[in-house]
Amino acid sequence: MSKGEDASIRRLIKAKIPGKETGIEIKKGLCSICNAQCGIDVYVKDGRLIKTEGTLENPVNKGRLCVKGVSNKQYVYHRERIRSPLLRVGEKGSDRFVPISWDEALDRIALRLNEIKEESGPESVVFFTGFPKWLRPFLKRLAHNFGSPNYMSESSTCYLATVLANRLTYGCSFVPDLKNTKCILNWSSNPYYSSAPQAINFVEALERGVKIIDVGPLNTTLSRQADIHLRIRPGTSGALALGIAHVIIEEDLYDREFVSNWTYGFEEYRAYVKEYTPEVTAKITGLAPQEIIAGARLYARTKPATIVTSASVTVHHTNGVQNHRAITALIGLTGNFDRPGGNHVVPTSYYHRATGFDTREEEFEQTKNWEEMAKRIGEEEYPVWSRFIHEAQAVSLPFQIMSGKPYPVRALVGFGVNYRMWPGSDFMKKSLERLEFFVDVDLFMTDTAKFADIVLPASSSLERSELSISPSRYAIWTEPVIPPVGDSRSDVDIIIELSKRLNLNDPLLSKGHEACLDFIFEPSNIRIEEIKKHPGGLILGGFPRTPYEKYKKTGFSTPTGKMEFASVILREAGYDPLPVYREPKYSPISTPHIAAMYPLILTTGARLPMYMHSRMYRVPWTRGLRPDPMVDINPKDGEERGIKQNERVVLSTPRGSIMVKANLTEYVPPGVVNMYHGFPGADVNELIEPDYRDPISGYPGYKSLLCDIRKSNGGDL
Amino acid sequence: MMQYGFSFDISRCTGCMACVIACQDQNDSEGDNPPSFRYVIKYEKVQGTNPLIYFFSISCQHCGDAPCIMVCPVRAIKKRDEDGVVVIDRDLCIGCHSCEMACPFGAPKFQGDGRMAKCDLCYTRIEKNMKPACVRICPTGALGAGPIEELSKKKAEKASFVFLTSLVGDYHR
Incomplete structure (x- = not known):
């Protein structure tokens, strides 16, 4: 080999170009750092992973990857890997x-x-x-x-409470039909951080001119891109959903045909949401009445419209299941249930994926009756x-x-x-x-x-x-x-x-x-x-697509065979049958005496792009992007407390305190602080009582409680 | 002379940081404080009552008239004829940091050996019809790369489409 050829091959190897001359091979793998199952092209040389890239032909991520997936090399070869029993x-x-x-x-x-x-x-x-x-x-x-x-x-703390809530109301679960919709009511989900490679659906929707209403206290990129951002106080989703229903019913924007033929308990529900006028709802949620009316009209008048919720933000409250039921009741109310561009019912199979395939998963896993x-x-x-x-x-x-x-x-x-x-x-x-x-x-x-x-x-x-x-x-x-x-x-x-x-x-x-x-x-x-x-x-070809409006043939798998605004099962079990709103167990309204000492609302666990629960803390690349446990606090609240960016602060609830760094940001509204969970040495879940839970699902109320922040005096907590 | 460059759509950038680590993965930037040739800056402001957060992803811009080339005392930095990519010959670099002082974008990085390293637009990948690592990973398509004439044509097309839609309503390309 000549000197020139040698240099050119060295250049190819340095750039990790696959091929015979470099000895670099691309092998097909799956990323399992989160559950999205993105395909990854693994660049392998001499049996070692040297680089990862998204698989183009895999429709789950179409070549895209997130910051965690591209860190697989450091994740897989981490020195803390256990090497033997x-x-x-x-x-x-x-x-x-x-x-x-x-x-x-x-x-x-x-x-x-x-x-x-x-x-x-x-x-x-x-x-x-x-x-x-x-x-x-x-x-x-x-x-x-x-x-x-x-x-x-x-x-037990993620996703399944939404399934439970949906089954109580509809007898099944459903997915947003993003490809065919004209309006997305995005309820407290940040797809750009929770599943970045899949978030292209939202970018494409925006390009198509799809209307977007974003609900949630955090100011995400989607909030910025949305037509309307309803920036509610954490924990008040249920009230907002009832307020939206109030406007839809008062202004006669609901689907009378669907409601009269396919629902149960509407009159009870209508009577209950009557209380949630825009003024009442505004007072609870912290929004202006006009914002609620505008959001309700946009969602109800744009057909078809779909609701997107996250895996668990809506249910991580002490009223979680009912809040979620209040939100998804809007789907039936507006006639967007199991219709193209609305929320589509697709049977899930093999660990909760909506593929529509028949399987024997239940028979396989449940070998004994309860x-x-x-x-x-x-x-x-x-x-x-x-x-x-x-x-x-x-x-x-x-x-x-x-x-x-x-x-x-x-x-x-x-x-x-x-x-x-x-x-x-x-x-x-x-x-x-x-x-x-x-x-x-x-x-x-x-x-x-x-x-x-x-x-x-x-x-x-x-x-x-x-x-x-x-x-x-x-x-x-x-x-x-x-x-x-x-x-x-x-x-x-x-x-x-x-x-x-x-x-x-x-x-x-x-x-x-x-x-x-x-x-x-x-x-x-x-x-x-x-x-x-x-x-x-x-x-996999040859399988019929899952059709729409299946309820017209089969009814609903609920006790009444209909969508239940008032759940028969909840009534029988001694819970409120309607999707009632209750304040978070600890909030400025429900516990003003605690709020006097702990005036800020604490919301925890919202995804950061580089972390997946606690599993990426040890990976140098991702850790380098946010090395310290940080609490997001609005600049106004920071100023009131004399707190500057990156200063050490004490985050406290009545249960305890942790020492973290302050991140002053408009990502959170005034009065709300946001803390990522599971950080070694600054674990925010220690500040939450073990029984701070939703009474129906048992889900922890991670997303709304009370806290305070003060400047650290240098030493102890 | 052909000039390749990056394009960036600020409306699409979410601050997900994938480009930063994709660059480190491609370039084996590891160890303590590994440099990244690309970084993402957050920008916040309150417009009226509306708080806005934007992100900006930036690396070497492969300038047409690159100040780093002008100031390098040992002529270690040059512009490739084929694609206009600004590259460094690390064997020649003396680690004087002149380029760092001249660069308006903070692109030159200094590694353990004291010598400069920077983004090379993954030109070897481009030669093989592969996109630069940061562009390839970008989940929202905010980052692009290519000959700058093509990039600006794409931007012009996109902008005219937005104007047209606002003037005449829904219409298909």
Whole structure:
């Protein structure tokens, strides 16, 4: 090779150009840092990941990627990756572990779990999974085969309460039909930060001239782009929705045909929303009456119109389920239910994705009827949740561990547990210490894993296989694109191996990951073998599109067979049947005596682009973008308190205080502060009481409570 | 002479920071305080009662008459004939920071070895019909790259479309 050629190849390698001469190959992978399942082109040289890029032909992200996805190299090769099974030898939480073999680890786990089952019943063992969701059907099957009803997940605080609320009103869930709509009522979602690669739908809608009404206290890019921004006080969504309904009904803008033929409880609802005049609603929400009227008219007069909600912002309130019901009641009221450009009902399959495929997922994961097992954790406290959501309610877990009532909880088998997820996270941490046996499977040695007796190393999505079927019916089965880091294994393989060692005698699970997926998708005749033939993925053809207005044939899966403005199930369970508005448990109106000491409203957990719960804190690239725990505070509130940008401040609620840095910004309105969750050393969930919860779903009221901020005097809190 | 450059649509930038890390991933900027050749600035103001937040993503602009080239005492910086990209020969750089002082955009960065490094518009990728890493990742299409004549033509087309729609209402291209 000549000197010139040599230099030219070096230049190609430096620029990471794939090809024979550079030895760089592009392999198809899936990102599992969040649950969007974006396709990633993984640039691999000599078996190592050297760069990631979005996969162009994957319709989930069409080549785009977010700041987290492009950090996969530092995420996957992070020095805190667990490299072998570990046995704790020090105190709980001490981070003193010794490596053990997989055989020893799995045998120890199986032996201990079977002992506990023998002594106090299978229900005293809890199976929990964090994020993402791909392994869920497998873990639930394992739990039920073991005999424990206590399979639970992070969905105890995210997403499923919206499903619950929608099922109470409509008997089903639905998705916004963004492609065909003319108006988007975006309710407290920031798609540019929560799912950046998918947010192009909003950019395209704007270009098409689609009207956008943005609701929420935060001033996001979409708020700026929207025709109307209804900047409500946190926690008052329900009141605004009722106020909008008031205008729509008073001005006769509702769909009389749909309401009279397909709804139940309208007169009751109409009488209730009569109270929510624009003036009353304005007083509660902090808006001007004209803004509410303008928003209501734009949404009701533009046809078709769709409502977008986020995974959980609307339900992270102490009145969460009812607030969400008040919002989505507007869909039926305006006749936008299951119509093109409105909110489309598409059956979900395989971890909550709206694909419309028939599956046997429920049969696969729920191998025992509830009656055959003990009562689930949280079942007595949250009967409506337990009726609709086929999991235990994890927010009740620390209480039952501590009280031992109605029965003791002795062991936890967790995949990606993070005690910082729980409101009053220190209380959850204490309860972990109380457990007799705790197994945690994770990629990293987390603060939670340090409390485990045995820690098992999971491999990242790039070191194992995964199936993704997207709502656009694009399917891909990925092969490992790099060798496993250390001795890590796929979560599903760990579950299958555990099942064998627990002697659960499950022939299907023993056949492996692919055989199980074939079983799940059998009703739609989808086979992994077929999908595998297309390494770059394929669009599954030959399936009819999910039609609109299905209720005209089938009615609604509610007790009355109609959309229920007044829920029969809620009435029977002793809750308000109407989507009533109640103030957050702690607010300037409901608790003025607390507000006198804590005059600011605290809202937590709104997505930052670079973080995904707590999992990107340790990644240098993302951490570098926001290195310190920061509280967003309006410049006006900062000035009143003599607080300057980046100054250390104390953020307090009646429950406690944390030390953070001030970020003065118009992102929050005056009177409201916003804090990201889960930050090690400044965990805002410690400031929230463990029982600050919605009474129907059990969801924590993360998004509206009271606090104050003061300048730090330099030392203690 | 052909001149390539970036385009940027401020109305679409959300401050998601993907371009910043895509640049670091492409250029293996790692370690303590790794430099990024692209950064995103937030800008806030209150217009009447309306608080506005904008973001601006910026890197080397590959200037037509680049001041960094003029001030470099060892002629380490040059403009490529093929595409007008401003590049540095790091072997020649003496780390004097003259370019840093002359550059209006803060583009030159100094790495551990004391020498300058900066955005090269991923020209090798462009040669291979690939977009620069920051453009390729941009979730909203706020960033673009190409010959500047093409970029300005696109902007003009988009602007006239907006005017036309406001004058004659809905109409299809």
